[in-house]
Structures are given as structure tokens and as C-alpha cells.
Amino acid sequence: MSQTAIEVRDLVKHYQILERDAGLKGAIKALFSRKYRIKEAVKGIDLSIAPGERVGYIGFNGAGKSTTIKMLAGVLRPDAGSVRVFGIDPHENRIQNARQIGAVFGQRTQLFWDIPVRESFDLLREIYEVPRSEFEETIAWFIEQLQLEPLLDVPVRQLSLGQKMRCELAAAFLHRPRVVYLDEPTIGLDIDIKETIRAFIREISDAWGTTVILTTHDMQDIEEVCDRVIVLDEGRIIYDDRIETLKQTFNNERTLEITLDEGTTFVIPPSVTGLVTELASETDSIQLAFNHHEISSGQLIREIVNCNQVKDLSVVVPKMETLIRNLYQPEVSA
Amino acid sequence: MKRYAKLYWLYAKNHFKVMMEYRMDFLIGVLSVFGQQFAALFFLSIVFQHIESLNGWSFYEILFIYGIAFLGRAVHHIFFDNLWTIGWQYIRTGNLDRILMRPVNPLFQIVAERVQQDGFGQLLIGGSVLWLASNELGMSWSVMDVIVLLIMVLASGMIYIAVNLFFATFSFWMIDSLPVVFAVFSLSDFARYPMTIYSKVIMFVLTYIIPFGFTAFYPAMYFFEGRGFTMFALATPLVAILSLVIAYRFWLFGLRAFASTGS
Amino acid sequence: MRLQKYVALAASQIKVDMAYTAWYWASMFSVTMRLFILYFFWQAVYENKTDVSGISLSMMLTYAVLATMLDQFRGGAGRELAHLIKHGGVAVELLRPYHLLDKLLAQDIGTKTSTFFRSTLPLLVIAMLFIGVDPPTSLESVFAFSISVVLAILLATLIDLLVGVLSFYTVNVWGLSVLQEAIITIMSGAIIPLTLFPDWFQTISLYLPFASLVYVPVAIYTGDIQASGIWPSILIQLAWVGAFFLFVRLLFAYAVRKVTVFGG
Numbered sequence: 001m002s003q004t005a006i007e008v009r010d011l012v013k014h015y016q017i018l019e020r021d022a023g024l025k026g027a028i029k030a031l032f033s034r035k036y037r038i039k040e041a042v043k044g045i046d047l048s049i050a051p052g053e054r055v056g057y058i059g060f061n062g063a064g065k066s067t068t069i070k071m072l073a074g075v076l077r078p079d080a081g082s083v084r085v086f087g088i089d090p091h092e093n094r095i096q097n098a099r100q101i102g103a104v105f106g107q108r109t110q111l112f113w114d115i116p117v118r119e120s121f122d123l124l125r126e127i128y129e130v131p132r133s134e135f136e137e138t139i140a141w142f143i144e145q146l147q148l149e150p151l152l153d154v155p156v157r158q159l160s161l162g163q164k165m166r167c168e169l170a171a172a173f174l175h176r177p178r179v180v181y182l183d184e185p186t187i188g189l190d191i192d193i194k195e196t197i198r199a200f201i202r203e204i205s206d207a208w209g210t211t212v213i214l215t216t217h218d219m220q221d222i223e224e225v226c227d228r229v230i231v232l233d234e235g236r237i238i239y240d241d242r243i244e245t246l247k248q249t250f251n252n253e254r255t256l257e258i259t260l261d262e263g264t265t266f267v268i269p270p271s272v273t274g275l276v277t278e279l280a281s282e283t284d285s286i287q288l289a290f291n292h293h294e295i296s297s298g299q300l301i302r303e304i305v306n307c308n309q310v311k312d313l314s315v316v317v318p319k320m321e322t323l324i325r326n327l328y329q330p331e332v333s334a
Numbered sequence: 335m336k337r338y339a340k341l342y343w344l345y346a347k348n349h350f351k352v353m354m355e356y357r358m359d360f361l362i363g364v365l366s367v368f369g370q371q372f373a374a375l376f377f378l379s380i381v382f383q384h385i386e387s388l389n390g391w392s393f394y395e396i397l398f399i400y401g402i403a404f405l406g407r408a409v410h411h412i413f414f415d416n417l418w419t420i421g422w423q424y425i426r427t428g429n430l431d432r433i434l435m436r437p438v439n440p441l442f443q444i445v446a447e448r449v450q451q452d453g454f455g456q457l458l459i460g461g462s463v464l465w466l467a468s469n470e471l472g473m474s475w476s477v478m479d480v481i482v483l484l485i486m487v488l489a490s491g492m493i494y495i496a497v498n499l500f501f502a503t504f505s506f507w508m509i510d511s512l513p514v515v516f517a518v519f520s521l522s523d524f525a526r527y528p529m530t531i532y533s534k535v536i537m538f539v540l541t542y543i544i545p546f547g548f549t550a551f552y553p554a555m556y557f558f559e560g561r562g563f564t565m566f567a568l569a570t571p572l573v574a575i576l577s578l579v580i581a582y583r584f585w586l587f588g589l590r591a592f593a594s595t596g597s
Numbered sequence: 598m599r600l601q602k603y604v605a606l607a608a609s610q611i612k613v614d615m616a617y618t619a620w621y622w623a624s625m626f627s628v629t630m631r632l633f634i635l636y637f638f639w640q641a642v643y644e645n646k647t648d649v650s651g652i653s654l655s656m657m658l659t660y661a662v663l664a665t666m667l668d669q670f671r672g673g674a675g676r677e678l679a680h681l682i683k684h685g686g687v688a689v690e691l692l693r694p695y696h697l698l699d700k701l702l703a704q705d706i707g708t709k710t711s712t713f714f715r716s717t718l719p720l721l722v723i724a725m726l727f728i729g730v731d732p733p734t735s736l737e738s739v740f741a742f743s744i745s746v747v748l749a750i751l752l753a754t755l756i757d758l759l760v761g762v763l764s765f766y767t768v769n770v771w772g773l774s775v776l777q778e779a780i781i782t783i784m785s786g787a788i789i790p791l792t793l794f795p796d797w798f799q800t801i802s803l804y805l806p807f808a809s810l811v812y813v814p815v816a817i818y819t820g821d822i823q824a825s826g827i828w829p830s831i832l833i834q835l836a837w838v839g840a841f842f843l844f845v846r847l848l849f850a851y852a853v854r855k856v857t858v859f860g861g
Contacts, residue, residue: 016595075434077593091593098437108432112447114352123348126341127438155352358767362776369779377788381642384649384793389641452775513623520627523634531641536633 003086005179005211006072008047010081013067015039041067043235044081049228051086051178052209054201056222056243058324059232065215068232069181072213073101086178099128102177104185109164110171111156117167118152121174128175135174142170145200162193169197173204179211186218198224219324231324252292255316256300259285261309269303276300338442345446353451364455371404371459374526389531395558396528397467403526403550404460406490410498412453414491416444417498421505421512430592441499441585473557486553489574493549494522496577499585506588518544525550541566548573602695603703610707621715628665628720635661636728650793656819659731660790662724663815666717668787670750671810672757674705676774679764691853698758698849705754734820741827745814748834753810755841756781762845765852786812792821806837 016038042064049055059065070076071083074090074097083090090097104110111120125135143149146166151159159167165185172180182201186194202225205212214225222229222243229246231239239246256276260266266286268276275295279287290300297315304310353360378400382393416423424430424444433443464483468475475483501518504511521539525546529537540547548570556567614621639661643654652660678701681687690697724730733739760777767773782788784807791799791812802808813830816822822830 070431073431073435075431075593077590079594094434095437095439098435101435103432103435105428105432108428110432112348115348119348119351123341123344126337126344127436129337129437362773366775366779369776370782373779373782373788376783380789380793380795381649383795385642385646388638389644508619510619513619517623517626520630523631527634527638527641531637533637536637 003051004048004084005051005053005086006047006049006213007084008045008068008072008081011042011045011047011068011071011078011083012040012080013042013064013071013076014079015041015067040235042071045232045235045237047230047237047240049211049213051211052205053228054205054212054214054226056226056229057213057215057232058217058222058229063232064235065232066183069183069213069215072179073103073181074098099175100178102172102175102180103182104165104168104172105181105183109156110168111164113157114155116153116155117148117159120156120167121171124171124174130175134176138174138176139170142173142200145203146170146196162189165189165197166193169200173210176208177210179213180205182212182214182216184216185214186216186221194218194220201225229324252294253318254290254292254297255279255318256288256290256297256304257285257314257316258288258304258308258310259312261311264309267307269307272300272303338439341438341442342446346449349449350451360451364452367452367455368459371456375400375463389528391528391530392471394467394470395554397463398471398557399528399550399554400526401460401464401467402487402490402554403522404456404463405487406494406549407522408453408456408460409488409491410494411450411456413449414445414495414498415450415453416448417495417502418512418515419448420444420502421508421510425505425592426510440589441582468557479557482556485571486556489571490549490553492574492578493545496574496581497522497544497546500577500581503581503585503588506592522546522549527551545573545577603699606695606700606703607707607710610704611711614708614711624669625716625720628669628716629723631665632662632720632724632728635665652790652792652821655729655731656821657790658728660815660819660821662721662728662730663818664787664811666720666724667746667749667811667814668785669712669716670709671753671778671781672705673708674701674754675757675759675761677701677704678758678761679774682761682764687856698846701758701761702754709750709754731819733818735824737824738817738820738827741831742814742818745817745831745834748831748838749810749814752806752834752838752841753781755838755845756806756810758845759841759848762848762852765856781807781810784808785810786815790816790821792816806841809834809837 045064045068057065057069067076071078072085072090074094077091085097086100088097088100090101110124111117112123115123121139125132130138143152146169148166148170151163151167154163156164156167169182169185172182185201186197189197198221201212201214204210212225214221216222227243229239229241229243230237258266260283262284265283268278272290272295276288276290279289288300288304301313301315304313375397378393378396382388386392388396424433430440433440436443497518498515501511501515504514508514521544524532524536524540529540529547529551532540537547541552548566552563552566553570554567555561555563556570636658639654639657642649643657647653649657678687678697681690681697687697690700693700721730733742756777760773763773784802784805786808787810791802791808794802802812809830813822813834817827817830
């Protein structure tokens with residue numbers, strides 16, 4: 001554990017977006033005189049990820065997630081700052097780095113479109129120079145874990161989305177990479193396939209100590225797979241902590257949803273003022289945010305019922321998703 | 335090197351398996367390539383039924399030049415056809431990202447992902463035409479000549495490959511450079527005929543700028559006696575290597591630009 | 598009312614074609630190069646001759662230029678149809694309120710109209726300046742030529758559509774379309790006047806539709822087909838157009854029924 005898996009310092013990436021006119025004339029013109037629009041995709045990121053860590057890397061579209069990952073994978077060259085993946089500069093030593101990483105990139109397939117899955121794996125074995133015995137062992141395990149047996153002789157183009165993603169995942173881990181980048185591995189899949197995939201990532205990573213960087217919009221993925229969350233917004237890291245800490249921070253946050261009898265108005269009991277925050281309220285239904293630590297749910301409910309004509313009420317424990325959203329908009333979270 | 339050969343073999347093997355799924359189309363494809371080449375030969379033979387020589391060149395001499403062009407083109411077509419698709423299949427779609435994440439030379443991966451089987455028809459027809467023409471011309475073949483012929487055919491193929499790669503690389507800056515490649519390749523048709531029928535400007539362009547002259551006419555001159563152009567014929571392999579080096583350098587330059595813009 | 602829909606389709610296709618400027622310049626360049634090759638080639642052929650089987654150099658060049666121009670109109674509708682079939686778009690198209698074949702034809706007319714103005718006319722100017730095109734022999738031949746050209750283009754589209762419809766039956770269509778390409782190149786007279794061909798070949802081509810694609814209109818212009826032969830030739834073209842039109846419709850209807858019954 002002396003070495004870090006991924007070490008990123010002051011990483012900066014600007015895109016120069018070429019403004020070009022359509023067509024050949026525009027293209028030729030662009031060869032000689034160029035007009036650029038600068039887009040700052042990544043504005044100074046520092047990261048240190050330990051071997052075997054599973055990191056959820058999240059943020060809105062355009063936050064700079066995929067740009068960072070492309071730099072970690074060596075596809076893009078950083079404009080400033082440094083990247084090391086197990087001590088290797090991924091861009092300068094792209095091929096060397098490629099041996100130790102695996103990736104699933106959304107809709108772009110690792111597999112070879114027209115040929116059966118088994119042959120695809122075989123080809124990847126050669127590409128990554130995996131010894132035959134190790135390969136057989138790995139594959140046997142993956143087949144069991146991901147239920148690949150019935151898919152092996154089917155050409156990739158005939159697979160359904162869920163089937164394909166399972167194969168993609170196997171392909172990404174086939175050469176036992178030290179780091180795996182997963183970009184939206186569960187998007188558009190059924191619940192049970194999502195579960196299979198999450199379990200697979202956990203188990204493989206536990207067994208081999210694989211470092212996993214997972215970008216997703218599905219907070220369930222993060223919750224079940226990752227032990228650390230990094231939130232990116234507009235090219236900067238705005239949150240980076242262990243997932244338990246994130247949960248604990250907001251652990252005591254509760255929301256009380258109240259529905260009143262028609263025609264009555266809501267009165268906040270004086271005894272609780274300052275302990276609750278009124279969220280979006282309409283005439284008959286009110287939402288109050290409070291901290292479970294400062295006032296217990298039971299206490300609050302008693303006080304509310306005493307002063308109001310309550311028809312219905314419920315206490316809501318916030319979901320991961322809400323927690324993350326609160327990170328983006330801290331003013332609402334209070 | 336050995337690893338790459340093995341990898342290529344694997345890619346090709348898979349490709350042929352896929353092809354067998356579309357057996358009927360493969361057969362029709364090969365037949366039609368035959369048909370296409372045949373159209374060109376047919377044209378030539380019809381014309382020669384009405385004339386004895388074209389600018390001093392006999393039918394079989396021109397056929398010989400054709401043969402070398404066919405063979406060189408076949409080398410390019412069979413093994414390097416995927417160069418055409420770099421722009422729209424790899425750069426635009428982001429497939430290049432995937433390729434760059436693998437521990438194998440990216441250009442090798444692109445090239446290996448397709449074997450164009452109908453080129454074998456071209457190979458066959460080129461070989462037959464060459465054989466027929468050399469028979470009719472009463473050429474004698476020493477072992478050395480055969481080796482030179484192989485080198486010349488290879489060199490011819492390399493020039494097609496270099497031109498294709500060079501202009502395909504523009505896709506790093508353009509939306510898709512395919513139209514440019516297409517336009518440049520239309521110049522290759524000039525190379526089928528003896529270059530002496532063209533004006534000086536065209537000869538210059540095809541010799542020094544886009545060296546299609548070295549894909550058929552110049553190398554053929556090695557085998558004809560007393561026709562001149564010997565220096566050009568001997569230069570063919572050098573021109574081929576030089577073209578490839580320039581094209582590959584340009585490709586690497588494009589790749590570097592891609593890594594910084596990620597277009 | 599009904600026609601308006603198709604006019605709109607044709608017009609929008611013209612706009613689509615206009616968007617592909619790079620391809621436009623590439624094909625202009627490539628055709629110009631082809632014209633130059635032909636020019637030098639025929640110059641060399643006529644080096645020590647004044648005529649080849651009764652055709653003078655200027656006549657031959659005129660033929661080569663016009664045939665090359667006409668060859669640009671070979672097709673596209675069929676490829677479009679094949680693409681739709683292969684990628685499953687045909688099911689959606691069949692639900693739309695038009696006849697798919699008519700839609701493709703309308704788009705094709707759009708494409709070809711824009712090709713004529715954007716490519717053919719400028720290329721003809723280039724050819725006249727650098728290569729030389731003989732003036733027409735008579736007013737009648739110009740008139741007949743125009744009709745014959747329209748029929749030739751229509752026939753080419755129909756043959757292309759036929760290949761497209763056949764892709765209902767074969768999975769992958771490129772094999773067929775390359776075959777079509779090769780046959781038309783040889784048999785239509787696109788590269789050389791059919792009169793230079795051996796007699797047996799000319800006899801065969803009398804009974805095939807391909808001569809109607811290029812040779813007939815161009816030969817009418819150059820006077821290779823004499824005044825008395827003009828109208829019979831055009832009638833034959835018309836007959837081929839009619840025959841292919843019906844055949845394509847029937848085959849299409851049959852294929853669609855097969856697809857809708859058996860679920861393709």
C-alpha cells in the first residue's frame with residue numbers, strides 16, 4: 001500500500017474548439033487560419049487514489065468527468081499538471097499504461113462487432129498478452145459470475161443491451177488490469193442485471209485489489225459499489241470523501257411531510273422554531289426539514305399535532321441522490 | 335513483430351469467419367470485382383481491335399502496366415482498405431479512444447480490423463493479366479526478375495497505402511477527409527496508361543507530387559527493354575518507402591494533435 | 598394536391614445534397630480528371646489516324662464527354678432503399694402516407710435535378726473549353742436527345758430500384774450492386790460506343806435494356822444513330838422504362854406482403 005494507484009496534481013485541460021464553417025471550403029480555410037473557442041474542461045484537479053479503492057466519480061454532464069478519465073487513460077494529453085497511474089505517465093507511455101488499465105465506455109464497444117463473444121475474448125487475450133492458463137481461469141470465473149455461458153457463441157451485434165454490457169465488463173477485466181474505468185456501466189439496464197454487474201465489480205475488485213473509477217448517474221451504483229465519492233462541478237472537485245462520511249454528514253437530516261385538513265392553516269409551534277426549516281409548502285401540504293439530532297422525530301410530531309389539524313404525516317430519510325444534489329446546491333440543504 | 339503477425343492472423347481469421355456468414359455475397363463480390371476489371375480490359379481490347387499501337391505502345395505492353403497496377407491496388411485493397419474509414423468510423427465516433435486504450439499500435443489495430451476479401455479477385459486477375467502479357471511479349475523471367483517483380487508490386491501497393499494514409503489523416507482536422515481521399519485517388523487512374531501520352535504537367539504531378547506514376551508505369555519500365563525511364567523504375571522502391579515514411583510521420587503528427595484536442 | 602407532397606420531398610432532397618459540399622467538389626474533381634484521362638487517351642489513339650471505324654476524333658471525344666456526364670446519373674434510389682431495408686427503416690416508411698417507391702423516385706429526381714445544374718452544366722463548360730464538344734447535328738436531334746436522356750435516367754433509376762428491392766431477399770446488397778455496376782459499365786456504352794464492339798456483342802445488346810442507358814441518347818446526339826433510327830430507339834427506351842416500372846412495383850408489392858406476413 002506504499003504506492004498510490006492514481007496520483008493527479010493540478011490537472012488542467014482546455015479544449016480549443018475549432019470554429020469552422022461547414023464543407024470543404026471551411027475545412028481548407030481552417031487548415032490555414034484558425035479561430036478557436038477555448039473551453040476549460042478541467043480547471044486544476046488534485047487526486048490521490050489508493051490501490052483497490054473504488055471511487056464514484058460524479059457530476060453533471062460537461063462537468064469534466066470524461067475529460068479527466070481520458071487523461072487518466074492516456075488518450076488525451078493534459079495541458080498542465082501531472083498524472084501518474086502506478087507511477088506511469090499515461091500519455092507519454094500510453095502503450096505501457098494500456099496494459100494495466102481496462103475500460104467500459106458507455107455505448108462504445110470493446111468487443112468486435114461481428115464476431116462471437118468467445119472469439120472477441122480470445123483476440124483480447126492476444127492483445128493484452130494474457131497467459132493461456134491465467135486467461136482460462138479468469139474466463140471460467142467471469143462466465144459463472146456474469147452468466148455468460150449462453151452468450152459465448154453469439155456475435156456481439158446480436159446481443160441485447162444487458163447481455164452486451166455483461167460481456168463488455170468481462171472484456172474490461174479480462175487482463176486483470178490494476179485500474180478499471182467504468183463509464184455508465186448500468187445505464188438503461190434492468191434492476192437484476194444492474195445488481196449482477198454491481199456484485200461483479202465488487203467481487204473482482206476485492207479479489208484482485210483492482211482500483212475502480214466509476215462514473216454514473218445512478219446513485220444506487222455508487223452506494224453499492226464505491227467506498228469513496230468525488231463530485232466534480234465545472235471542472236473542479238467540490239466534494240471528495242468516504243461514502244460513510246457523506247452519509248454520516250447527512251445522516252441526521254430528515255424531512256417531515258405534513259398534510260393538513262382542508263381549510264386550516266399551518267402554524268409552527270413556538271417550541272420548535274429555529275429547529276426546523278420550511279421547504280416547499282403549499283396550503284395543505286407542508287415539508288419541514290430538521291435534524292434528527294437536534295430534535296427527535298417523535299418530539300417534533302407531537303408538537304406539530306398539538307397545534308395543527310393534521311390529516312396525514314410521514315418522516316422521510318433522504319436518499320443518496322438527495323444528498324448529492326444537496327452538495328451542488330448547499331443553500332437548500334440547510 | 336512476431337506478436338503483430340500473430341495478432342493480424344487472429345484478426346484475419348475472425349474476419350473470414352464472418353465473411354462465411356455472407357458467403358453468397360462474398361462470391362458475388364469477387365465476381366463483380368472481376369467484372370469491373372474486366373470492363374477496363376474489355377475497353378482496351380476493343381480499342382486495340384481498331385488500332386495497332388497507342389503512342390507507340392502495344393496492347394500487351396499496356397496490359398502489362400495494367401497488371402502491375404491491379405496487383406499493387408490489390409495489396410492496398412486487401413490489407414489496408416480500412417484506411418478509407420479512419421475519419422467516419424474511428425475519429426468521429428470515438429472509436430479511436432478505445433483503440434488508444436489498448437497496448438497495440440493504433441494504426442495496426444485500424445488496419446487489422448478489416449480484410450477486404452474481394453481484393454483477392456483483383457490479385458488473381460492482375461496475376462493472370464501479367465502472365466498473359468509477358469507471354470505474348472515473349473519476356474523471359476529469371477529468378478531475379480521475379481524477385482524484382484514482387485518488390486515492385488509491393489512498392490506499388492505501398493504508394494497507394496501512403497497516399498491513402500496521408501490524406502485520411504486530414505480527418506483529424508476536418509469533419510471527414512474521405513471526399514479528399516476519393517478525389518486524390520481518382521488520379522490513380524492516370525497511372526494505368528503509359529505516361530508518355532500525357533502532358534508534361536500531368537507527368538510532373540504524378541511523379542513528384544502524388545507519385546501514382548510509380549504504381550504501375552515506372553515499375554513496368556524495368557521489365558521493358560529500350561523504353562527508357564530505367565532510373566525511375568529503379569527508384570520505385572525508394573519512392574515507396576519515402577512516401578510511407580512521410581505519410582506515417584504525418585499520421586503521428588495527427589495523432590498528437592488528436593491527443594491535445596480530442597476532437 | 599397529391600403531387601405537392603412529392604415535389605416537397607424532391608426539394609428537400611436537393612437541400613440535403615447541397616449540404617455535402619465536400620463530396621460535391623470531390624466528385625467534380627474526379628469527373629474532371631476522368632475527362633482529362635479520356636482526352637489524352639483518345640488523342641493517343643488518333644495519333645496516326647483520322648478515323649476509327651468511321652468515327653472521327655472530335656466525334657469520339659464528344660461521345661466520351663456526354664457518356665461520362667450521363668454516367669453520373671446512374672442511381673442512388675436503390676441504394677437508399679437497400680439501406681432502409683437493411684437497417685429496418687423500411688417498416689417505419691411503410692407506415693407513412695406515401696408510396697415508398699414514389700418517395701424514393703421523388704428524392705431521386707431531386708438529387709438528379711441538382712446534379713444536372715450543379716455538376717453536369719459546369720462540367721460541360723469545362724469539357725467544351727478544354728476538350729471540345731461537337732455541336733448537335735440538327736434541331737431534331739437535340740429535341741430527340743433531350744427526351745432520350747430523360748428516359749435513360751429514368752431507366753437507370755428503375756434498374757437501381759430493382760436491385761434495391763432485391764435486397765428484401767438477400768441480406769447484404771453490396772455484392773449485387775457491384776455486379777450491377779460492372780454490367781452497366783460494359784453494356785451501356787458508357788466507356789466506348791457500342792458500334793466499336795464486335796457484331797455478336799451488338800446483337801446481344803439489342804435485346805438488353807442497357808444500351809438504352811447511355812449509348813442510345815449519346816448516339817442520337819452525335820448522329821451515330823441516323824434520323825430514321827431515332828424514334829424507334831426512343832420507343833424501345835420507353836418500352837424498357839414501362840417494363841421495369843411495372844416489374845419493380847410488382848416485386849415490391851410482393852416483397853412487402855411477404856415481410857408483413859412473415860415479419861421479415
